Amino acid sequence: MNQVPLVIKLGGAVLSCGETLGKLFGAISAYQQQAQRPLVLVHGGGYLVDDLMAKLQLETVKKEGLRVTPPEQIPYIAGALAGTANKLLQGQAQKAGVAAVGLSLADGGLCKVTMLDPELGAVGKAAPGDCSLVSQIMQAGYLPIVSSIGLDSQGQLMNVNADQAAVAVAAALDGELVLLSDVSGVLDGKGHLICDLTEPEAEALIAQAVITDGMVVKVRAAFEAANALGRSIEVATWRYPDKLAALFDGHSIGTKFSPQA
Ligand SMILES: Nc1ncnc2c1ncn2[C@@H]1O[C@H](COP(=O)(O)OP(=O)(O)O)[C@@H](O)[C@H]1O
């Protein structure tokens, strides 16, 4: 029996696909029962924040895939991610019979968050912290659902990119990590899935603007995790929930990132 915790990062676009979300939690529930393995969900919600910003008539600015977060906007952004997105996912989990607890990066000191770059505003960099609360929640039979909102040492709200947050959570738990997105994995210039990617190949595709936007952050986060954890990381899609059990058991269905030899 594999007892290594598995961290599943869910990109926020899944929130607009209600039917898939139901099936996804069905697949997670079945896997929990079959594999008896500790699972943690870390989620994004970038689309939800984009929508909210548009409704508030606030401009959305992203730099290399990271949202510029003026301090006066962080209450709205934290509300959308740690509130709305987190509770919508918890609701879908519970509907599918998965007992779930909604958390942030700050709960139990799971991740330590510091300001990434003053030019980005209240954007945080997450480092692994204390996993004991999350471990106890899993041992008690609950699925922790963790948003990418954290607190810095002064108690200020911080917006962390959810892929980077998932890497820090996986490091805190010394777990395996899969990053689930709306695309099958990293695609080449012709739109074909790249099954394996090395760091130099990825940087070349970024320089050629084949890999852009949020995928730049995701690819770099995946390499950071693979090297820090000494384990392969997979970027795959949440669109086909019936394929997820195989993925969770270590079979590649998307793009695989291996640690540097
Ligand atoms: N080479 C690429 N391969 C796949 N997706 C890419 C690539 N370059 C840019 N993207 C974009 O990256 C998006 C996924 O990143 P992101 O929006 O951050 O996802 P998520 O919210 O799932 O974390 C895709 O929807 C796609 O529009």
Ligand SMILES: CC(=O)N[C@@H](CCC(=O)OP(=O)(O)O)C(=O)O
């Ligand atoms: C700093 C930063 O960029 N934070 C992200 C957090 C949410 C996120 O990463 O959501 P997805 O996984 O759905 O893209 C944001 O505000 O959009």
